[in-house]
Amino acid sequence: MSHNDTIPLYQSSQSDIDEIENMMNDGFQSGPGTVLPARPPSPIRPSIPVSSSPFVQSNLPPLPPSSSSAAQKVTPVPAPPSLPPAVNFGSSEGSKTTGFGSPPNTWTEPVWDTVKRDLSRIVSNLKLVVFPNPNREDPGKALRDWDLWGPFFFIVFLGLTLSWSASVKKSEVFAVAFALLAAGAVILTLNVLLLGGHIIFFQSLSLLGYCLFPLDVGAVICMLKDNVILKMIVVTVTLAWSSWAAYPFMSAAVNPRRKALALYPVFLMYVSVGFLIIAID
């Protein structure tokens, strides 16, 4: 059967379909001479789920009709109309291409799916970094899926909260907070890299941004209640929480003898932000 001149719609599906058809041919023995019922080929092709895990099991059910349709898919490839209906897959766009290497067909997904996927990525990154969970043992694997949206929101939120709490010079407070946090994240990352550590620039920025979440919470509490003692307690607690969150990732990235050199500046930055929170009135 000549499938070679079918035009691959998506780079991924052609090889999968060929493999599946080889399996089916062993069972079905349908040769070119067999008359097979005509079926519209195009809707079937995109619906075969392409996932990076062994796809055999999940693909078998819809196959019997498609082996016949694929046999006919020689010349009149119905030119795929502008874009076939939305195909949604569980894995994300930039996702782990383990082994099979075929990126999922997210070309034609509706915008809302993209939004939801990105939002869920932010939430999962947050949970990974800030809350205790088993993945913290393997920092390299965690935060694979870095994104900068979470850090962006947290930094802006912290700046806004500080600015709101300030009774004078609101603009300066915001600008200083934002610049301090953004520049601080960049400099801390450079620090790790210069110490000979192995960390990816954006991954580290993302991590340091997510670790600001506890400080955000602390800033909100301090904004609502103006008691100095309470502020100090809250800031100390959230400071410790932030440092605890950042610790495994930063320490795993550098040589054990240089751990303190990498972690101390991080702690220092969080302390200075903490002072900023306490001092604002």
Next chain:
Amino acid sequence: MQPPVENYANPNTCLFHVLFKGAALAFYILSALFFNSFVIIFVVTVLLAALDFWVVKNVSGRILVGLRWWNEINDLGESVWKFESLDQESLARMNKKDSWLFWWTLYLAAAAWLILGVFSLIRFQADYLLVVGVCLSLNAANIIGFTKCKKDAKKQFQQFASQTIASRFQSTVQSAFTLV
């Protein structure tokens, strides 16, 4: 007989592509007239610029020009930048007007931010320079990403074309020999 003029194939996407860029620029320029507070200007402008970045990267790039780029961290822990494009058939079928709009608005927005940056530099306004800097870097990231995609796509097309020509040539020669 004149062929009918091609219209935009994806008017909604085109609209959004231009909307956030224009809104960020307009807000930044006009806000000085209405708002006294730098904080609001900063937050709204940067937010609009970030939304524009997301829309261009995830939606209009994919739909208007069939290009996509992203960053992955592979199992070895290295950062890999991926550039992807639709296959040649679909690329050839993309609407010309769409892609013209896509590229030109991308370049024009970056140029506009550059000019605004120069203005704020002249006036020694460091905080506004910060805003312009952020917006400019977001725009630049998209431009670089998509340009790389396009170059990659062209390279693949050339490779594919030369491979096809080579294999056709080979098969012609082979069949010529078998005929003898």
